[in-house]
Amino acid sequence: MSTMFADTILIVFISICTALLAEGITWVLVYRTDKYKRLKAEVEKQSKKLEKKKETITESAGRQQKKKIGEIIKMIFVRMKSMFAIGFCFTALMGMFNSIFDGRVVAKLPFVPLSYIQGLSHRNLLGEDYTDCSFIFLYILCTMSIRQNIQKMLGLAPSRAATKQAGGFLGPPPQAAKFS
Amino acid sequence: MTSSWKRKEEVHAVNGGLKQSTWSKAISCKAVWGEKDEFLDVVYWFRQIIAIILGVIWGVAPLKGFLGIAIFCVINAGVLYLYFSSFQQVDEEEYGGTWELTKEGFMTSFALFLVVWIIFYTALHYD
Numbered sequence: 001m002s003t004m005f006a007d008t009i010l011i012v013f014i015s016i017c018t019a020l021l022a023e024g025i026t027w028v029l030v031y032r033t034d035k036y037k038r039l040k041a042e043v044e045k046q047s048k049k050l051e052k053k054k055e056t057i058t059e060s061a062g063r064q065q066k067k068k069i070g071e072i073i074k075m076i077f078v079r080m081k082s083m084f085a086i087g088f089c090f091t092a093l094m095g096m097f098n099s100i101f102d103g104r105v106v107a108k109l110p111f112v113p114l115s116y117i118q119g120l121s122h123r124n125l126l127g128e129d130y131t132d133c134s135f136i137f138l139y140i141l142c143t144m145s146i147r148q149n150i151q152k153m154l155g156l157a158p159s160r161a162a163t164k165q166a167g168g169f170l171g172p173p174p175q176a177a178k179f180s
Numbered sequence: 181m182t183s184s185w186k187r188k189e190e191v192h193a194v195n196g197g198l199k200q201s202t203w204s205k206a207i208s209c210k211a212v213w214g215e216k217d218e219f220l221d222v223v224y225w226f227r228q229i230i231a232i233i234l235g236v237i238w239g240v241a242p243l244k245g246f247l248g249i250a251i252f253c254v255i256n257a258g259v260l261y262l263y264f265s266s267f268q269q270v271d272e273e274e275y276g277g278t279w280e281l282t283k284e285g286f287m288t289s290f291a292l293f294l295v296v297w298i299i300f301y302t303a304l305h306y307d
């Protein structure tokens with residue numbers, strides 16, 4: 001096995017380990033706490049009630065929607081604790097891996113990335129061959145694919161309602177405007 | 181008489197009724213989906229499976245360039261569209277429309293496809 005392919009497999013393995021580590025930290029700090037379990041159960045209960053009332057825009061459905069949004073926001077804040085801890089650990093880990101893999105071509109891309117992505121995919125690599133892949137690009141792709149799948153497999157993924165609400169933080173959440 | 185294979189797929193619910201397992205519903209035509217999240221999870225995992233299969237094929241062939249990415253997107257979206265509109269015949273409006281079903285798990289499957297494609301391409305054509 002050549003060095004480059006060994007690096008490719010090693011980075012996938014590192015990504016799996018860091019995803020499991022992140023979920024482990026989140027489990028210790030968040031998932032196993034009674035507060036989080038209670039909030040999650042409440043969000044699911046409210047979601048089911050709203051499902052039953054889905055077509056009827058009534059005042060009680062509006063109140064229910066607001067209550068659900070409130071619980072989801074609390075869940076997001078509870079998770080923030082673990083996000084800070086993970087961010088801190090991973091900054092240190094990334095510094096270490098970056099120095100280990102600095103200047104190394106870890107894989108060959110079967111395509112030439114768009115110019116604004118080349119800054120990431122060809123980071124700290126010599127030469128003009130943009131099919132050379134740097135550590136950080138492969139690591140980001142692995143994390144994007146592996147982490148969410150691990151969360152779903154372990155049953156730790158945030159509910160779709162919570163994910164939509166978190167996305168709606170910058171603007172009105174999907175259904176809330178109807179009931180305000 | 182119910183075969184032993186079918187019996188394994190069926191789980192007795194608390195009220196004495198029979199409840200099909202998720203995967204047996206996923207491969208049955210026009211299955212009844214009690215919970216929306218259950219069907220969305222099926223769509224999500226089918227997307228990941230397609231991503232792995234296409235990543236392997238593209239890496240082995242090899243198929244290179246943005247053509248490979250474009251064909252992946254078309255196949256991924258197209259196959260799942262046929263699955264939920266023709267095979268399962270779900271009411272797309274219940275799930276927020278065709279776009280919501282198309283988006284479900286798409287980015288994760290795209291990243292997974294790229295990783296598998298890169299691994300197989302590097303291993304088979306650049307060593």
